[in-house]
Amino acid sequence: QKIVIAIDGYSSCGKSTTAKAVAAELGYAYIDTGAMYRAVTLYLLERAIAFHDLPRVEQALHEMQITFKRNRKTGRNELCLDGVIREDEIRQMRISNSVSEVSVIPAVRHALVRQQQRMGRHRGVVMDGRDIGTTVFPDAEVKVFMTAEVLTRALRRQEELAAKNEHVSVEDIVENLEKRDHLDSTRAESPLRRAADAVLLDTTHMMIDEQVDFVLERVSA
């Protein structure tokens, strides 16, 4: 019996690393919903479409194609915008700095939530994001809500960016994480919050393997 596993929480808590490993372990699909909000942001920025210009944003949502393509070498799902892999660009700070202003737009959320529900309709998916257990799949069989101290998160994010040759100060990253967490948890449309039936996982002092085991134990329970 295939299920849906929803992993929500604050920015850079290790959601995607954990979700990816859980999916690989179970032979499930992994869907990074944050990548989809990042892709919309990249699309709007590249075309200089103002975020408040609702008709143009709606038109853009209608035109753009967001898909995931499996990289055979790494086994990872890579985000494609209009058929082109944009995985590296969507992770850059310029996108991180704008994405939470885009993800508050109700039209953006409606379009992406609908697409995410379609992608998970056969179940057998691990989805990570901010509103999976509350809005996208409120009936998910396993729900985890992840948190960690902000400095720990910033240091992990700094390392990830450095590996891609983007060097950002810890202060700038902390500022970005706190700003996003604030915007994400105070927006009107499906704000970031723990679903009543989600288990809390604080990853501040945890290793990836422990996080993965924690989720897998919930699956077999």
Ligand code: C5P
């Ligand atoms: O997960 P990631 O940090 O890549 O997400 C980037 C941003 O996308 C978040 O800060 C949030 O504004 C938005 N997001 C969202 N709902 C989701 C996933 C991401 O609003 N399900």
